[in-house]
Amino acid sequence: MLILLRFLLLALLVPGVAVAAGRAPVTILVSIDGFRADYLARGLTPTLSALARSGASAAMRPSFPSKTYPNHYTLVTGLRPDRNGIVGNKMEDAARPGETFTMEKSEDAFWWQEAEPIWTAAEKAGIRTATMFWPGSNVENGGVRPHDWWAYDKAIPEAQRVDAVLDWLRRPAATRPRFVTLYFDTVDTAGHHHGPVSPEVDAALRAVDGQIARLRHGLAELHQPANLVIVADHGMAATSPDRVVLLKTIADPADMHVVDAGPVATIDPLPAHEAALASALLRPLPHATCYRKADLPARLRYGHNPRVAPFVCLADMGWLLLEKLPADGVDLGSHGYDNAAPEMQALFVAAGPAFRHGVRLAPFDNVDVYALLRDLLRLPAKAGIDGSDAAFARALAR
Structure with a gap:
């Protein structure tokens, strides 16, 4: 004022x-x-x-x-x-x-x-x-x-x-x-x-x-x-094709619905599969860290809105979390990180x-x-x- x-x-x-x-x-x-x-x-x-x-x-x-x-x-x-x-x-x-x-x-x-x-x-x-x-x-x-x-x-x-x-x-x-x-x-x-x-x-x-x-x-x-x-x-x-983690390698596709992917992946558990998905995601992972949305670091100021999926995975800088490799190739630059x-x-x-x-x-x-x-x-x-x-x-x- x-x-x-x-x-x-x-x-x-x-x-x-x-x-x-x-x-x-x-x-x-x-x-x-x-x-x-x-x-x-x-x-x-x-x-x-x-x-x-x-x-x-x-x-x-x-x-x-x-x-x-x-x-x-x-x-x-x-x-x-x-x-x-x-x-x-x-x-x-x-x-x-x-x-x-x-x-x-x-x-x-x-x-x-x-x-x-x-x-x-x-x-x-x-x-x-x-x-x-x-x-x-x-x-x-x-x-x-x-x-x-x-x-x-x-x-x-x-x-x-x-x-x-x-x-x-x-x-x-x-x-x-x-x-x-x-x-x-x-x-x-x-x-x-x-x-x-x-x-x-x-x-x-x-x-x-x-x-x-x-x-x-x-x-x-x-x-x-x-x-x-x-x-x-x-x-x-x-980013690089050499720095990609396919989500299916860290969790069973039968357990999850991926809303968004990339530097940050947002994931819904399929009905009756939340425990299995949590067990897969909430463990030490290569080149990424996953959280229940309520447990995201407070400094991110993120995770309270109902539109945020129950699980949020953050890729390490320069890495990508993808469902599959794109037909036209992996981007050489991206954003969405910390x-x-x-x-x-x-x-x-x-x-x-x-x-x-x-x-x-x-x-x-x-x-x-x-x-x-x-x-x-x-x-x-x-x-x-x-x-x-x-x-x-x-x-x-x-």
């Missing part, structure tokens, strides 16, 4: 931030999926590096599991996956027997109702929003959805995504959004297919940096002040009229981003969330 009051005072004392161009600042939340925090040091992203120098930057801890959908929803709700309801990229719910939530089947509003995202809070407060791809933004939440939204389509080029955002901001003030999201996926895709240390990831970094440059140029042409908050959902670790691991740390860069220059922040949890967004949108602090804006006290202009 103190940061919010200071931000409001700044707006009153320095009206030229918005008045000089005749436009109020817009907040743009940008996700570069799979952008590991240390990618910024590769020297391949001059635009992002310039934004870091002109604003604030940090290595940001994702929430567990360090997967795409859980962390994207954490960023916009301020609640960890165990509380926001999106507990995995694949999950099941007893209220929907026989159904499985996947990233490809995520357009049912049922799955998204355990938490209120920032665009819903903003719309309720009379702040117009627009989302260029963000998990959960293409369904109604509490009967509300963004004023403008595009359903995710991987085939839409990144340049077209930037152009759509700029088109929204060309509108007259009455219909112009004040909060916008933008999503890029190519860094994550390259990391999965080729590994985090690969020419393909380097090329993807250069390309997405070029799109951020295009966004900045377009904003300048529009004389549109903007607070850019650029994040990633997780990092990326190197969220404290260096390989899982995510990008955070924020710059614009609300931010001081050249502030390097201590690592923080990604649940804090939601509180920052509320400050930027001048929404009152929200009680009961998992994060706070305290991490940004040094970064916001006073």
Whole structure:
């Protein structure tokens, strides 16, 4: 709340931030999926590096599991996956027997109702929003959805995504959004297919940096002040076909139903097979550790939501827990591991009229981003969330 009051005072004392161009600042939340925090040091992203120098930057801890959908929803709700309801990229719910939530089947509003995202809070407060791809933004939440939204389509080029955002901001003030999201996926895709240390990831970094440059140029042409908050959902670790544990080698398939697999595997016992499955999983295993969900390490803040399967197995860094070897080969990069691991740390860069220059922040949890967004949108602090804006006290202009 103190940061919010200071931000409001700044707006009153320095009206030229918005008045000089005749436009109020817009907040743009940008996700570069799979952008590991240390990618910024590769020297391949001059635009992002310039934004870091002109604003604030940090290595940001994702929430567990360090997967795409859980962390994207954490960023916009301020609640960890165990509380926001999106507990995995694949999950099941007893209220929907026989159904499985996947990233490809995520357009049912049922799955998204355990938490209120920032665009819903903003719309309720009379702040117009627009989302260029963000998990959960293409369904109604509490009967509300963004004023403008595009359903995710991987085939839409990144340049077209930037152009759509700029088109929204060309509108007259009455219909112009004040909060916008933008999503890029190519860094994550390259990391999965080729590994985090690969020419393909380097090329993807250069390309997405070029799109951020295009966004900045377009904003300048529009004389549109903007607070850019650029994040990633997780990092990326190197994996290999030589580091795979097949789940059938550690437990009898007749005892289990595998909900999700990979760096973290979530497993249901089949009826009357819980004791047998527990005996198989809850013993020393090669390259993995399995837990009853109630016994997961407390620091993971995970396992209380009914959507979390009864058994959760964590692979050692760089290892994969799979039901079978994929027909198209094992990915050379993955994520989902312990969220404290260096390989899982995510990008955070924020710059614009609300931010001081050249502030390097201590690592923080990604649940804090939601509180920052509320400050930027001048929404009152929200009680009961998992994060706070305290991490940004040094970064916001006073």
